[in-house]
Amino acid sequence: MLDDRKLAVLRAIITDYVRTSEPVGSKALVDRYQLDFSPATIRNDMATLEEEGYLTQPHTSAGRIPTDKGYRLFVDRLAQVKPLTPAEKRAISTFLAGAADVDDVVARTVRLLAQVTQQVAIVQYPLVSTAVIRHVDLVRLHADRGLVVLVTSTGRVTQAHADLPLEADDDQVRLASARLAALVRGLTAAEAGRVLARLQDEPTTEGAVLTAGADAVRALLAHDLTTRVVVGGVQNLTRFGDQFETTVKPVLEALEEQVVLLRLLGEASSDVKVRIGHENDHAGLSSTSVVASGYGMPHDVWAMLGVVGPTRMDYPSTMASVRAVARYVGRFLAEG
Amino acid sequence: MLDDRKLAVLRAIITDYVRTSEPVGSKALVDRYQLDFSPATIRNDMATLEEEGYLTQPHTSAGRIPTDKGYRLFVDRLAQVKPLTPAEKRAISTFLAGAADVDDVVARTVRLLAQVTQQVAIVQYPLVSTAVIRHVDLVRLHADRGLVVLVTSTGRVTQAHADLPLEADDDQVRLASARLAALVRGLTAAEAGRVLARLQDEPTTEGAVLTAGADAVRALLAHDLTTRVVVGGVQNLTRFGDQFETTVKPVLEALEEQVVLLRLLGEASSDVKVRIGHENDHAGLSSTSVVASGYGMPHDVWAMLGVVGPTRMDYPSTMASVRAVARYVGRFLAEG
DNA sequence: GACTGGCACTCCCTGACCCCGAGTGCCAGT
């Protein structure tokens, strides 16, 4: 049904359309690509491809443009991975050098990804299931307001508010803090959660402080599961100013909502996933695609990262960049 | 030179143009506003206002639109503060209730500001000169990587990486951590900086750890001066999709750079400042205005917040909202 | 002297119209 030539035609059309963003006709196709057939033949192929739903015409007597289904076929079967340029490789391998902590790694990664892909980049904070609690502190800020600070072995620092009993003095808070630290130090998030859940209430002031701190830590651990995402390269949207309604506007709106972003990145998965147009089940994003990948250790995905752009994007390059960045960040975090 | 009627005309033109975003002519003006003069008279006034540089014509035989100078006069002398609606007041006073820590306050503030002004909001992290260090911790992450965590009385938590000497054992790190905490607890940032600068090197391993921790804290205190900014409400730019090149694109580009944002917010100042068009000395932002205000205690500005939008904005409302939010956040932080 | 009505003029916007070119589908011929 779809012989090699038809596939070649589809590939050529997508390549051309990505480059020019104009509907492409049979004549231009045979001129620009080495298809050793006449325009008439190509036209027949194009008609077939349109019947099958891989192409569409903006209007009669215009050239064809790919449909989401066409891009899908292209991504699945026709795209040859475009090797990264040496400059890109260099950028990727030097960009993270000297990153101080996890915040810094994430910030740099999002910039890097936006820069090499020239698209809007999204990076999810790593959720390291093997990470271990290195430190917990309960600090009094004011009379009845305390703050719990949690440090994991990945260098991630999170904090949460805790309500302290008014009658507790500084020493009791400090003691409770030390006990809390002793309880969970060295445990993974899951283990710590279980330990703290089993904690008995004590009828002393110190016990009340301890409970307050433990509650705050548990909230922190639970909250950590709904991880944060960071966005960058929004100015790359200006390259699509002509498609304001279909591309710029919906992306800007989506970027404002963490929840939407998390859904866009999709299920954790170690290899590069592409979601094209309507495949993002989000109204308004039907003209945009997401290229995402998990990162972390082999067989242990910590979080996702990816880019958002118009369906008319250069998939081979983007996929190569996303994969390279994901691998590099994973390796960097695993080592450091 | 500019009598009351001419000023009234200018005010009416700006009001109308802000509402309709279309050049406004003499006829429409007398119809829509109660100017008890004939269009011809108004025309003469408009001609004068144009000569003086307050108005301009997109082309002959079109209506007039305000210039930056016109907006400036309007803001300085003609704008009556528009009182907030009850709904806005309610939104402002409930939005922050239950905020956990400073991060949360800032995040909520930026959302609030974006929502009430329907513009892009920018909030700078509070830099509280009267804030006091509540807690410092030095935590070992890996063999030679440590992390310093700093908690201030405002609830702000910051962290920095520290290089630990390899030969230090866990007990030495813990001891050094305790000594470091004892040194700076209760001090302001400035005092702590001075104390740590005077610290003598000790030839022991523990001394080396202490020095490493102290260096990290000093870096943190210094870094804190170049405060972070948070942005929100970018989707409000979609309301100006028709002015993509003049408004949306430059704002998106500016938002990507912290430095630019900080410059946009301008010098610390407790009252509301408006910078119109070219008054922002940033190429490309010549069609956008910034409305900013400091927030904090009376006579002690902690940081700035504000909004960015097209020069053609509703200054009275925006200024009122920015001022109200700034006051409220200042009060909230001072209390909590 | 300040304001107004009237008038001629300017210029943009809109819609109608037409032409051109790129593209198509189809069919008969190799």
Place this chain on the structure above:
DNA sequence: ACTGGCACTCGGGGTCAGGGAGTGCCAGTC
């Protein structure tokens, strides 16, 4: 199975005229 040829379609761009909203100016009025 492929190709050349042909009639057809349709959008984009260019031109043109009319209408409308606006202006500047001037002579007249209170």
